Amino acid sequence: MEVIYEDNHIIIVSKTSSEIVQGDKTGDTPLSETVKQYLKEKYHKPGNVFVGVVHRLDRPVSGLVVFAKTSKALARLNEMFKNGDVHKTYWAVVKNCPREPEATLEHYLVRNEKQNKSYAYDREKPGAKKAILHYRLIGRSENYYLLEVDLKTGRHHQIRCQLAKIGCPIKGDLKYGFPRSNPDGSISLHARRVSFVHPVSKELIDVEAPLPDGNLWHGFQ
Numbered sequence: 001m002e003v004i005y006e007d008n009h010i011i012i013v014s015k016t017s018s019e020i021v022q023g024d025k026t027g028d029t030p031l032s033e034t035v036k037q038y039l040k041e042k043y044h045k046p047g048n049v050f051v052g053v054v055h056r057l058d059r060p061v062s063g064l065v066v067f068a069k070t071s072k073a074l075a076r077l078n079e080m081f082k083n084g085d086v087h088k089t090y091w092a093v094v095k096n097c098p099r100e101p102e103a104t105l106e107h108y109l110v111r112n113e114k115q116n117k118s119y120a121y122d123r124e125k126p127g128a129k130k131a132i133l134h135y136r137l138i139g140r141s142e143n144y145y146l147l148e149v150d151l152k153t154g155r156h157h158q159i160r161c162q163l164a165k166i167g168c169p170i171k172g173d174l175k176y177g178f179p180r181s182n183p184d185g186s187i188s189l190h191a192r193r194v195s196f197v198h199p200v201s202k203e204l205i206d207v208e209a210p211l212p213d214g215n216l217w218h219g220f221q
Contacts, residue, residue, distance in 0.1 A: 001034050004064065005207045009073035009200050011035060011051075014209040017062040017186030022053055035067055055081050058157065060172070063090070063191025063209045076199030081154065086196040090149040090159055091138075093188035093216060094168040095178070097145050102136035104152075107165060111156045117175055118157045120165040131155040133162055139220030144171060146220045148192075159189060171216075188216065 001019075005012040015021070015031050023030045036049045052074030054066050066086070068074035080086050107120040108128035121128060132152035139146035147168070149159050157176070163169060164176035170189050172182030182188065195206035211217040 001031065001038065002210070003038070004209060005205065007198075007201075009068065009070050010077075010198070010205070011039070011067050011069055012194065012205075012207055013065055013067070014063060015057060015065050017060050017184065017212070020059050021056040021065055031065060032067065039069070052077075054078060055086075055154070057191055058160075058187075058189075060185060060187040061189045061191065062186065062212050064088075064194045064207065065191070066194060073199055080196060080199060084152070086194065088151045088154075088191065089193040090151065091190045091192045091211075091217075092135075092147045092149055092159060092163060093144050093171045094147060094163060095144060095171060096168050097140070098135070098137065098147070098166055098168050102134075104132065104134045105162045105166065107131050107162055109155045109158065109161060118155065118161040120161050129153075129155050131158045131162060133159060135163070141216075141219045141221065144188075144216070144220075160187070186212075190217070 002014040004014055013035060019031045020028055021031050032051050032053050036051045039049045052068035054068055054077045057065055068077050108124050109118045109120055109131045110125055110128045111118045134150045135147045137145060138148045160170055160173055160176045169177040170187050172178055173187040174181050190212060191209060193208045198205050
């Protein structure tokens with residue numbers, strides 16, 4: 001875990017692709033607990049440490065995760081995420097070049113709980129939620145293309161599902177149609193940047209996560 005930003009109310013960390021943000025049935029230690037332990041040791045705090053989970057990243061995704069250190073920040077950040085006041089930018093590695101180098105995608109996503117998967121449709125369906133993102137092509141290598149994605153809505157598996165819908169599944173994402181998994185079980189989707197007005201100090205917070213290790217992310221022109 002790498003701490004990217006911290007003040008009295010907020011801590012932003014860069015997670016690896018193997019970590020879960022919150023506890024699940026695997027029983028693996030979630031990132032929220034790792035952050036608690038870090039704060040407990042850093043500030044020599046006896047007893048419980050408050051860490052509020054504001055949003056999540058899918059387990060195989062790397063990059064920035066924002067946590068609240070106070071209940072005041074948690075309530076305000078929850079509201080900001082809900083209202084779209086937190087700007088999130090992702091980088092995605094795909095095998096196929098999208099037809100347009102830059103475009104806004106609008107789909108209607110239906111979530112299948114049993115499969116833990118979302119399906120994208122061009123028209124509204126019962127139970128569907130509107131999903132909007134903007135992507136642009138920012139790099140290419142011998143075998144892959146690098147897309148920068150600005151998320152306008154926060155739906156289940158939204159980027160994975162919408163890019164697959166236009167024929168550009170993310171590298172390693174078997175669930176959404178990529179033919180092979182990545183050796184480490186990750187998918188090549190990285191929460192690269194987050195920016196928002198601080199809920200307490202009202203300053204602009206704008207931070208970037210370092211790229212994952214390996215040649216893949218560093219080989220784009």
